[in-house]
Amino acid sequence: MPQVLNPKTTHWEFSGLPGAIGITLGLPTLITFFALITNETYSLDGINLDITAVLSQLPSTPTEWFELCFNKACWTAYLVWFFGLVVLDFILPGKNMKGVALRDNTQLNYKINGLAMSGTLVVVLLARVYQSDNWFLPELQFIYDNQLQLTIVTTIFSFLLAVFVYVCSFIPLAKLNGSGNRERILSINGNTGNVIYDWFIGRELNPRIGTWDIKLFCELRPGLLLWFLINLSCIHNQYHTYGEVTDSLILLNALQAFYVFDGVLNEEGVLSMIDITTDGFGFMLSFGDLAWLPWSYSVQTRYVSLPEHKVNLGPVNIALIVGIKALGYYIFHSSNKQKSDFRQGKLDHLNLKSIKTQTGSKLLCDGWWGLSQHINYLGDWLIGWSWCLPTGFQTPLTYFYVIYFGTLLLHRQTRDEAKCKAKYGKQWEEYESKVPYKIIPYVY
Structure with a gap:
C-alpha cells in the first residue's frame, strides 16, 4: 500500500x-x-x-x-x-x-x-x-x-x-x-x-x-x-x-x-x-x-x-558571567559536534557505546550523550543565564527569558521523546535505561 x-x-x-x-x-x-x-x-x-x-x-x-x-x-x-x-x-x-x-x-x-x-x-x-x-x-x-x-x-x-x-x-x-x-x-x-x-x-x-x-x-x-x-x-x-x-x-x-x-x-x-x-x-x-x-x-x-x-558589574562579575557563557557554549557546540561526527562515522575508532535500532541507525549513549538525553539543551540554557545575570537582581522581569526558555526546552524534550518512542520502540526503552536523565545530568 x-x-x-x-x-x-x-x-x-x-x-x-x-x-x-x-x-x-x-x-x-x-x-x-x-x-x-x-x-x-x-x-x-x-x-x-x-x-x-x-x-x-x-x-x-x-x-x-x-x-x-x-x-x-x-x-x-x-x-x-x-x-x-x-x-x-x-x-x-x-x-x-x-x-x-x-x-x-x-x-x-x-x-x-x-x-x-x-x-x-x-x-x-x-x-x-x-x-x-x-x-x-x-x-x-x-x-x-x-x-x-x-x-x-x-x-x-x-x-x-x-x-x-x-x-x-x-x-x-x-x-x-x-x-x-x-x-x-x-x-x-x-x-x-x-x-x-x-x-x-x-x-x-x-x-x-x-x-x-x-x-x-x-x-x-x-x-x-x-x-x-x-x-x-x-x-x-x-x-x-x-x-x-x-x-x-x-x-x-x-x-x-x-x-x-x-x-x-x-x-x-x-x-x-x-x-x-x-x-x-x-x-x-x-x-x-x-x-x-x-x-x-x-x-x-x-x-x-x-x-x-x-x-x-565590575571585572569580577563580568569574568564570572563570561565564564558561564563560555561553559554553556562549550557544552552546546561540543555535544552537537560529537553527535554530528558520530553520525558521519568520524568517531568509529573511539568505539563509543551505542544502541543499534531497527531502522539501522544508532543511538549514541557515550561521551556527552551518556550524561543526558539532551545535554546540548543544558548548554543552551546556561547561555541564557549569562544574558540575565548582567541585569542584577532588581526585578524578576529580566529573568523571564531563562524561565520561558527552560519551559520551551522541556516541551521540545517531550516532543522528541514521544517521536523517538514511536520510531525506535524497545531500543528507545533500552536507551532510556542507559541514559535516564533528560537534560541536566543527575537532576532531570
Missing part, C-alpha cells in the same frame, strides 16, 4: 485549538507589555507595577489605535528592512546545500549565505558610523524611540505572513516539467482541517516562492538581525542621552551579538533542526521569528539601558 504523502494530523500540539488561540492572543500582548514597562516614560520598579500608569500609554480612541498600529514611518522602515534583506538574500553569494529527504524522497536546495549577509550589515553600520557626526545614527535612534510601534508592526506583519503562506498551501505546485500539478508537502502537525489551528501551527512544511525558502529566511534573518540592532540602539541612546555606557550594557550587547552571529554564520546546522524538518510555517514560527525573538530577547538590554536601572 503506497504511503500517503500528506496524512491527516491526529495529534494536536499545545492542547489543541484553545492553546493555539491562547498563544496567538497572549504572546503579542506580552511583548507589547514589555514595551510598555521598559521605556523612558514608564520603567518597572522592582516588582511594583502601576498598571494604571502602564495602560495610560495606550491609545484611548480608535483613531489613535489606528495611528499606533499603522504608523507610516514604522511600516515603511520595517518593510524596507524585511524586503531589503530579501533582495540581499538573492544577490549575495553563498553555497548551495540540500536539506533532509522529504516524504516524497526529494531534497530541497538551500542557499547558505549567512557570512555575506552578516558581513554586509556590519560594513553598512561601520560606514554609517564613519559618515556620522559624533557617532549619531538616526536609524538606531529611530528603533529606540519607536519600540512600541515597531513591536506592533512586526506582530501584524507576522500575522499577515502567516495568512499568506496558509492560503498558498492550497495552491497546487506545477511539476518541474511543466505538465500537471503535484501536492505541496504539508506539515505532519498542521493538516487537521481546522483553519485556525492549521494557520497557527503551519499547514505547509516548506513554503517557498520559486526557490526562495520563506521559513529558513525568517528563521535567521529579519528577527535575529533586528535583535542585534535593538541592542545597539540601547547603547546608542544611553551614550547620546546620558553621556556614558555601563559595563553591563556593553556585556549584554557583546554576549548576545556573539549568539546572533554564531547562529547566522552556522545556518547550515539549522537545516537538520526540528523547525525546518518537521514544523510547518504558520503564525507560531512567523511571529516567533519576526516579533517574539527580537522584542522578548532584548528585554534585558532595554531594561538596563534606562538610567534608573544602571548596573555596573
Whole structure:
C-alpha cells in the first residue's frame, strides 16, 4: 500500500485549538507589555507595577489605535528592512546545500549565505558610523524611540505572513516539467482541517516562492538581525542621552551579538533542526521569528539601558558571567559536534557505546550523550543565564527569558521523546535505561 504523502494530523500540539488561540492572543500582548514597562516614560520598579500608569500609554480612541498600529514611518522602515534583506538574500553569494529527504524522497536546495549577509550589515553600520557626526545614527535612534510601534508592526506583519503562506498551501505546485500539478508537502502537525489551528501551527512544511525558502529566511534573518540592532540602539541612546555606557550594557550587547552571529554564520546546522524538518510555517514560527525573538530577547538590554536601572558589574562579575557563557557554549557546540561526527562515522575508532535500532541507525549513549538525553539543551540554557545575570537582581522581569526558555526546552524534550518512542520502540526503552536523565545530568 503506497504511503500517503500528506496524512491527516491526529495529534494536536499545545492542547489543541484553545492553546493555539491562547498563544496567538497572549504572546503579542506580552511583548507589547514589555514595551510598555521598559521605556523612558514608564520603567518597572522592582516588582511594583502601576498598571494604571502602564495602560495610560495606550491609545484611548480608535483613531489613535489606528495611528499606533499603522504608523507610516514604522511600516515603511520595517518593510524596507524585511524586503531589503530579501533582495540581499538573492544577490549575495553563498553555497548551495540540500536539506533532509522529504516524504516524497526529494531534497530541497538551500542557499547558505549567512557570512555575506552578516558581513554586509556590519560594513553598512561601520560606514554609517564613519559618515556620522559624533557617532549619531538616526536609524538606531529611530528603533529606540519607536519600540512600541515597531513591536506592533512586526506582530501584524507576522500575522499577515502567516495568512499568506496558509492560503498558498492550497495552491497546487506545477511539476518541474511543466505538465500537471503535484501536492505541496504539508506539515505532519498542521493538516487537521481546522483553519485556525492549521494557520497557527503551519499547514505547509516548506513554503517557498520559486526557490526562495520563506521559513529558513525568517528563521535567521529579519528577527535575529533586528535583535542585534535593538541592542545597539540601547547603547546608542544611553551614550547620546546620558553621556556614558555601563559595563553591563556593553556585556549584554557583546554576549548576545556573539549568539546572533554564531547562529547566522552556522545556518547550515539549522537545516537538520526540528523547525525546518518537521514544523510547518504558520503564525507560531512567523511571529516567533519576526516579533517574539527580537522584542522578548532584548528585554534585558532595554531594561538596563534606562538610567534608573544602571548596573555596573565590575571585572569580577563580568569574568564570572563570561565564564558561564563560555561553559554553556562549550557544552552546546561540543555535544552537537560529537553527535554530528558520530553520525558521519568520524568517531568509529573511539568505539563509543551505542544502541543499534531497527531502522539501522544508532543511538549514541557515550561521551556527552551518556550524561543526558539532551545535554546540548543544558548548554543552551546556561547561555541564557549569562544574558540575565548582567541585569542584577532588581526585578524578576529580566529573568523571564531563562524561565520561558527552560519551559520551551522541556516541551521540545517531550516532543522528541514521544517521536523517538514511536520510531525506535524497545531500543528507545533500552536507551532510556542507559541514559535516564533528560537534560541536566543527575537532576532531570
